[in-house]
Amino acid sequence: MKSLYLKNRLFLVLLLLAIGFAFSFAWNVLFPIFKVLLFLLFALVLVDVLILFLRKQQITVHREMKDTLGLGDENKISLAVSSSYSIPLDVEVIDELPFQLQRRDSAFRFSLAPGGKRTIHYQVKPTERGAYQFEDVNVFVSSVLGLVEKRYVVKAAKEVGVYPSVLQMRKHEFQVFTKSSQNQGVKKMRRLGNTNEFEQIKEYVKGDNYRHINWKASSRRNKLMVNQYQDEKSQQVYCVIDKSRSMKMPFEGLTLLDHAINSTLVMSNIALKKGDKAGVITFSDKIGAQVKASRNATHLNKLMEVLYSQKTQFLEANYELLYQSIKRTVRGRSLLIMYLNFESFYSLKRALPILRRLNRAYLIVVVFFENTEITKATQMEGRTVSDIYLQTFAQKFNNDKKMMVHELRKYGIQSILSKPEELSVNTINKYLELKSRGMI
Numbered sequence: 001m002k003s004l005y006l007k008n009r010l011f012l013v014l015l016l017l018a019i020g021f022a023f024s025f026a027w028n029v030l031f032p033i034f035k036v037l038l039f040l041l042f043a044l045v046l047v048d049v050l051i052l053f054l055r056k057q058q059i060t061v062h063r064e065m066k067d068t069l070g071l072g073d074e075n076k077i078s079l080a081v082s083s084s085y086s087i088p089l090d091v092e093v094i095d096e097l098p099f100q101l102q103r104r105d106s107a108f109r110f111s112l113a114p115g116g117k118r119t120i121h122y123q124v125k126p127t128e129r130g131a132y133q134f135e136d137v138n139v140f141v142s143s144v145l146g147l148v149e150k151r152y153v154v155k156a157a158k159e160v161g162v163y164p165s166v167l168q169m170r171k172h173e174f175q176v177f178t179k180s181s182q183n184q185g186v187k188k189m190r191r192l193g194n195t196n197e198f199e200q201i202k203e204y205v206k207g208d209n210y211r212h213i214n215w216k217a218s219s220r221r222n223k224l225m226v227n228q229y230q231d232e233k234s235q236q237v238y239c240v241i242d243k244s245r246s247m248k249m250p251f252e253g254l255t256l257l258d259h260a261i262n263s264t265l266v267m268s269n270i271a272l273k274k275g276d277k278a279g280v281i282t283f284s285d286k287i288g289a290q291v292k293a294s295r296n297a298t299h300l301n302k303l304m305e306v307l308y309s310q311k312t313q314f315l316e317a318n319y320e321l322l323y324q325s326i327k328r329t330v331r332g333r334s335l336l337i338m339y340l341n342f343e344s345f346y347s348l349k350r351a352l353p354i355l356r357r358l359n360r361a362y363l364i365v366v367v368f369f370e371n372t373e374i375t376k377a378t379q380m381e382g383r384t385v386s387d388i389y390l391q392t393f394a395q396k397f398n399n400d401k402k403m404m405v406h407e408l409r410k411y412g413i414q415s416i417l418s419k420p421e422e423l424s425v426n427t428i429n430k431y432l433e434l435k436s437r438g439m440i
Contacts, residue, residue: 070165096135236293236334239264244317260339284313319354
């Protein structure tokens, strides 16, 4: 599709000529001069049109991007622009981005040499999951004269899905399983206790634990033999996500539900890499997705597809229904990492009886969020009565959050109070801590 556009400078010239003609009626002497100028102007426009339109020359654009984008990540997109023109061009490229991104800065201006190529790189940061529709790419080209623009509409429509962040998942996996993780926020945990499974009997070598010597096998073989153990694996780790209206609250461009979903994907991947089974349960006033814990090769992809489709509900969470569902679904001793959001001590009190009942049958970790905006308010300087009131309210709110942690600990319930942006790291550290203590 091609269109012809006159640039603003051409309209300015025509306006000046019109003014000139108005004055020419008063000064007939100038009229021939304006006629000559007008003729020259139309001649230049004709030349510009011939240069841009009559030759079989083209501009091509190819958009390069992944088939899926990461939620909350900076996703790279490239536009490769090529010219078959034999003249230098001024180029403007406008990429039609999905409406969810709400960006108005996708226009790029540059010069292109004869037969030249140029690659444009930019990044997009999706803040909600779902299908994103990228439309066509518009290219406007003009010659050195700059009186006429030619428009190319390059067909490049493509729908991509925005999934929970795979980039964050890989980053935290790298931190956990490499020696550099101590500098990245993930703590290395020394394993305590003895919750290992028997693997085999082998010959003693220097450095083996002498407490594992098998004296009966040693007497039969007439040399020291020791029992070899391996870490207990295949424990069930369930991430339980609250989808009620309290999880709609936004922080750093993402809702609390999105932060919890990103953390769940990270946590599930680490659990699978550690040899445990990972599962997911979502709930609000009703039970949502239920994925039983497993560790087969395709299970992580299954979890990702389930998490992709989760949406916030606008009713209160039904903890009694959650308890009944977990008792039916989760068999045996398991770790339940529960992403909840208690904004008041009263809301915790309502859920506490159910949490205590769950904690008797399973090992649960209650994860709830620190309100970073209110934390900032506690640090503001109180200059007016209104500022002092706001600061006092913010301090009370933060104290209530600390009281919630104390209340949970009083009943032996593990808890994490985390900033949304630190959620994945804090959850991984708690999981590794529980593993090192032999609690799962």
